[in-house]
Amino acid sequence: LRSKWRIVISGIFGALALFLTVSGADAADASQAPDLVIGPDFAKQSLRGYLDVIRDPRHQLSFEDVAFGAEDMSFRRVRGGVAYGYTPDAFWFRLVVDYRAAPDAPLVFSFQPTFLDDIRIYIPTNPQQLSGIDYREIAIGDHASHHDVMVAPFLAAPFTFPAAGRYVIYIRVESSSSLLISGAISTFSEAKAAAIKASFIYGALILFYSTLGFVFLYFNIRMKAYVLFWFSLFLFMYALNLFSASGFNIQFNVLAKPPYSDYLSQISFLALHFFGVGFACSVVRNRDGAKVVIYLCRGLMAFIVLAMLATLLGYYNFFIKIDVVLVVVILLIFTSRNIWFGARGYRGSRIAAAACVLYACVLVPYHGALLGLIAPSPALIGAIAICNLVFIVLITISLLQRISSTEKLRRQTERLRVSRRAERSATALVRDRTEELLIAKEAAEQALRQERNAQAEQLRFVDVVTHQYRTPLAIIRSNIMAIRHTSVAADKANRKRIALIESAIGKLVEIMEVSLERGRMEGPSGAAQLKKVNLIETFEKIASHNAVLASGREIDCRFERVDSSELAEIDPDMVAIAVSNLIENAVKFSPAGTVVSMTVAREDENLVVSVEDEGRGIPEGEIASVARRYFRGSNAGNVAGTGLGLHMVTQVAAAHGGSFSIGPRPVHGVVARLILPLDRSRSDAVCG
16 A cells, blocks of 8 residues: 555656646847748748737736837747636737738738637838728637638638838637647648648547547447546547647537637647546556556546536636546656556556557657646647557557457457356257257348348449439429429529529439439440531530530630531530540639630541630649549549549540540630540540
8 A cells, every 4th residue: 555655646746747847938138039031932930939928917918018018018928838727817919921922912910829819900001000990900810700721720811021121910819628739831832731730630630539439439338347438538538638629620610609719629639638537547446456556547537527517617627637637647647557457467558558658758748838837839739649549549458458368368268168058068068059050141141142132232222313304403493493494583582592402403303414424434235326417506505505504604716727517427426425524623613704605616537626714724733633533633622523524625635536635725714625536437446
């Protein structure tokens, strides 16, 4: 018992020593921060080392006070990162920018974490900056009443400077969470790339932790091991905390409004500690049942529950300070117990001890930063994120080793039990087992037959839906159009409903058409069914059909070196599919009011169909990939699509022995060229 108390006491004093070691450093001094230079080649710059700060404990300072009043002389330089702990105070920051780039070049302010309550950025709109009217206010954060922000896994606010010059930017920050803030200025393209990268990382980690949680929950149900149950809940809370920190919940924050948006991040953080301590308690109880450690864990869990209830009453900042210290104490005790377990040879304890030591090395300074005792560097923040992942992986390996050992023991016990039963009644057991196996085999075969029948029925149903629903949808669509044309123009409400119906039917028809077109291209009828058609009539029909579908967009159809009576051997259905896909892409990816041009021209022995638009174009590095199946350009944005259209155009060209190419126009937009040979002997040779 004395040795156990020594472990507890050493853990408490170790935690206090670590906190005292990293505390006491004042991040502000009397000097002024240097100017942040933004030149023509600027990409991104952290705000670390460029900020001056004023503390506003009573929330009395206005923008006019700090920018043009006596308080302007009270700013002090922040040499390190911004870490002021859990405080109700507001903080004003000053940033001086020496802007040397082009006027109105888009820049972006970015801040983390995303659950900061209120950040107000005052951007100069006039190079003179003589009064408050020369500034524009941008409000971000989950307490902001409006959001001049871009959607990203960090708080981001786009802005511009009107001209080159020296600008003073003021930033006011307050939050009910810890004021552990990192910020940066970057170009819009750099911020967009960072948002994509961060979204992928957050999404992958959330999926990873959630999947691990379900895996361990499954093993808990199978093995009735509470250690796995607590760890699975710990992983789910980890995923929820990442979700809260990632910015994916921005829509929830907008709808929920404060303080409910705060409750998600605050209570989920406390719940993470609750399930983590519960996991530690279950491990110690299973290993050696150290009652002192178990009582400490249960006491902390009760305190965390009390803190959750107090959070709903507005006392989060008081309880969280105690919570983060006690969690470190429990972690150090848990680490020492795992080291002791490893020395005793317990399965998986050495890996768990290594994980806990690594985790303690980053959790102690991180909790010190949450309390405002230290200002962590970007390298430390990155190390914390990496060590969190490594900790989870190592604990997972440790638990898997325990699961393997437990499962092996369970199998051995089961074999011994079966062996003893066999000694008592070998004949009866063999007979019973044989009957069970026969019944199980018959049931499995019956289930397999039912599954195969169900799959066949499903395939037939999909075929019926795909082929039989086209006509009813066309009838519905034509009748809706007739209703719209005959309705009174003043009946705006019904015309709006009709437009919604038309849009929904259009999307469903598009899905059906893509399915049928893909089946046509890849099925047994994939070869071109050639017949002689009038070129001008055929392509004018295609253009007029797509003009109707384009909701009033102008489709300019021109013919060059093509006689009005000229015939050609093509598959009109396949060509219509290909050209319609090109026109549809041009309409979707070009601004409203611009013209989509289709040119049908004879060039030597080829028929060249060119579709041009004035849209957003294709990134140069992606031109070679646009015809791949399911490929969508990085600049496609929210435009709907399947990534199959240009692939089907390529198949149509190949079926005719021709080719397809796409490239940029001289000014902007793209031009797509479908080349079909008119000399059938040459095209047959190419196809062969």
